[in-house]
Amino acid sequence: MGAFLALLALFLPSAAPAKATRQPARTPVTILVSIDGFRSDYLNRGASPTLSALAKAGVTGPMHPSYPSLTFPNHWTLVTGRRPDRNGIVGNTMEDPRRPGEVFTMASEDPFWWDEAEPIWVSAEKQGIRTATMFWPGSNVTWGGHKANRYHSPFEGGVRPADWQQFSGYVSDEQRVNAVFDWLRRPAAIRPKLITLYFDEVDAAGHEYGPDDPRTTQAVHDVDIAIGKLRAGLAALGQPVNLVIVADHGMAPISADRSIPMDQLADPADYRLLETGPYASLFAVPGHEAALEAALSRPHDHVRCMKKSELPPALHYGANPRVPPYQCLADLGWTIRKTAAEKPRAGGAHGYDPRYTEMTALFIANGPAFRPGVKVGAFDNVDVYPLIARLAGVKANPGDGTIATFSRALKH
Numbered sequence: 001m002g003a004f005l006a007l008l009a010l011f012l013p014s015a016a017p018a019k020a021t022r023q024p025a026r027t028p029v030t031i032l033v034s035i036d037g038f039r040s041d042y043l044n045r046g047a048s049p050t051l052s053a054l055a056k057a058g059v060t061g062p063m064h065p066s067y068p069s070l071t072f073p074n075h076w077t078l079v080t081g082r083r084p085d086r087n088g089i090v091g092n093t094m095e096d097p098r099r100p101g102e103v104f105t106m107a108s109e110d111p112f113w114w115d116e117a118e119p120i121w122v123s124a125e126k127q128g129i130r131t132a133t134m135f136w137p138g139s140n141v142t143w144g145g146h147k148a149n150r151y152h153s154p155f156e157g158g159v160r161p162a163d164w165q166q167f168s169g170y171v172s173d174e175q176r177v178n179a180v181f182d183w184l185r186r187p188a189a190i191r192p193k194l195i196t197l198y199f200d201e202v203d204a205a206g207h208e209y210g211p212d213d214p215r216t217t218q219a220v221h222d223v224d225i226a227i228g229k230l231r232a233g234l235a236a237l238g239q240p241v242n243l244v245i246v247a248d249h250g251m252a253p254i255s256a257d258r259s260i261p262m263d264q265l266a267d268p269a270d271y272r273l274l275e276t277g278p279y280a281s282l283f284a285v286p287g288h289e290a291a292l293e294a295a296l297s298r299p300h301d302h303v304r305c306m307k308k309s310e311l312p313p314a315l316h317y318g319a320n321p322r323v324p325p326y327q328c329l330a331d332l333g334w335t336i337r338k339t340a341a342e343k344p345r346a347g348g349a350h351g352y353d354p355r356y357t358e359m360t361a362l363f364i365a366n367g368p369a370f371r372p373g374v375k376v377g378a379f380d381n382v383d384v385y386p387l388i389a390r391l392a393g394v395k396a397n398p399g400d401g402t403i404a405t406f407s408r409a410l411k412h
Contacts, residue, residue, distance in 0.1 A: 018245040021250050023367040024231035027297035029367055030391040031195045032384075033230075034078070034136065035223055036071060039211060039250035047217050050231065051364060054243065058366030059409040061376035062283035063384075065249040065361050066313040068279060071079065071203070072106055073179060074381060077136040079196075080117035081399025083316045083387030088116025090322045097321050100276025110208070111145045112157055114138050117397075120385060121161040124194050124394045132163035132183045134176050135198035137204075139164050146317065173199060173226035181233045194392040197230075199223045204250040206348040211358070216251075216348075221294040231383075242367030242391045246384060249350040252278075252358040258334045259344035260303050265328065266295035273338060274324050280336040293325065302331040309316075314355065316400075317370045332356050354380075365409065374409040 040062050066083045071078035072092050080087045094104045096113070097118060104113045121131040122143045133139035145158025163183060165171070176197060183192050205219035227245070234241050262273060262280055270288040275281045284292045296305035305328040308318035317323065330336050332352050336345055350360055360393045361381065369391055382401030389396035390403055390410070 005166050009169075024188075026237075027193075028242050028391075029191075029193050029195060030242045030244070030388060031197060031230075032178070032388055033080075033197045033227070033243065033245040034075065034199070035202055035245065035247050035362060036198065036200045036247065037191065037206045037208075037251050038220070038223075039358065040360040040362050041357075042202070042211075042217075042220050042248075043217075043362065044122040045217050045220060048071040048222040050224045051245065051362075054227075054231075054245065054366040055364045057372050058243075058385050059244035059370050059374045060364050060407070062378045063246065063361045063363040064378060064380050065217065066381060067317045067354050069350050069352055071248050072137045076117065076119070078248070078381055078384050079119040079121070079136065079138075079388075081382055081389075081396065081401050082117045083382060083400050084116065085317045085320045085323070086400065088113065088216065088320065088322065090317075090320050091275055091281065094322045095274065095324075109141050109155065109386060110147065111141055111143055111155060111365045112147075114141045114143060117208055118398075119143060120388055120392070120394060121196070122159045123389075123397060124392060125159050125162060127395060129194060129392060130190065130192045130395060131161040131194045131196075132180075132192035133161045133196045134165050134179050134366065135167045135171075136196040138165050139196065155301060161192075162190075167198075169200065173201070173223065175227055177230045177233065180230065184234070184237055184239050184287060194388070194394070199226060203251070204246075208347050210346070210348045212253060212255045213249040220318070229273055242369045243365065244384065244388060244391070245362065245366075246381070247359055247361035247363075248381075249354075250357075250359040251348040251350055252333050252334050252352060252356070254333055254349045255346045256344040258302070260300075260330060260334060260336045261340035261342070262328070262336055263339045265300055265303070268339075271273075271326070276336045276338055278330050278335055278349050279326040279331075281323065282326045282328070283392050284326065296326060296328070302334045303336065304329050312353075315353065329353065332358060336344055356372040365406075369411060370409055371411055376405060377411060379405045 066077045073089045076089040084090045124131045142155045142158030148156040188360045201219045205216040208214045270292040272283045383405040386403040
């Protein structure tokens with residue numbers, strides 16, 4: 001029997017040693033991260049070691065938001081490269097003369113409101129570059145689509161990211177980061193090359209408690225932990241990444257004793273109010289234009305009121321038909337409320353002139369495309385769009401920004 005087995009072994013192929021399967025090297029992906037309301041100097045509080053390390057080893061600099069320094073206008077600016085006056089999202093609340101009676105809010109998904117400027121994920125998808133958005137204002141919109149008036153699908157047509165998530169504040173930071181990992185574990189053919197990621201707790205804390213409150217600093221620390229988990233998970237996947245971390249605006253402290261009732265600036269019978277806060281936007285009641293303009297043109301403490309055509313040119317704002325005809329701009333830290341009877345609020349606010357230091361937003365870029373330790377001078381957030389397009393290999397649409405801001409920071 002032993003001789004038979006020995007003879008049989010001569011005719012059987014010998015087992016070759018197992019070879020380890022070598023995974024192909026991954027190409028860098030681009031991840032655009034928004035930390036809503038992260039004022040640039042929050043980085044100096046010692047509460048964000050991960051972000052501080054990324055800034056030190058990468059690229060950073062003070063970034064001015066666009067006017068108005070609000071969430072939706074600036075998130076749309078960051079991904080279209082056009083200022084709010086040219087991208088169509090001129091406020092968190094707005095009207096359009098083509099659709100009388102309708103009001104845009106931060107829950108509006110109708111492509112009509114968003115179609116004045118093409119976001120980068122739509123350009124990328126059209127060019128065959130797969131994208132994914134873990135929250136971003138407007139990323140759930142069928143861009144270029146139209147109303148379908150169907151119960152289950154009120155809009156049809158248009159383009160969305162290949163993968164996207166409907167915003168919910170109940171989705172934790174860890175769940176948001178894990179979703180990015182899930183996308184990047186996919187086979188190369190369906191793995192996104194451009195991703196957005198959004199965190200909102202710093203803005204929420206800043207509004208409720210004010211920018212100088214320890215609870216806002218704790219929110220900074222909490223989101224820094226999430227960024228640390230993102231970095232660690234990407235390293236474990238062997239996934240190189242060009243990270244661009246931004247904020248949409250800063251935050252200023254406000255108080256109950258620094259509020260301006262609109263009904264003390266002009267007679268409510270002469271106007272219809274659309275927005276209040278760091279600025280107010282309003283319409284004249286038909287036939288009351290002269291009375292309203294006379295009231296608004298008088299000097300008022302801590303606020304300047306004017307026609308939209310008279311706004312300072314540096315704001316690049318007022319030409320879009322969606323901007324109401326009259327604007328009142330409060331001084332930093334002051335807020336406009338509807339009436340003297342309305343209870344004033346304290347905490348924090350944004351929406352002020354972007355040239356105020358308190359409105360300056362976070363900017364950090366880090367990854368294989370960037371030179372380490374570069375500090376760029378102050379720049380406007382319209383410059384982020386051409387940077388993201390360069391990193392992701394997207395042919396950019398004409399916009400208001402320039403890639404030249406980052407000429408020293410890019411390796412090539």
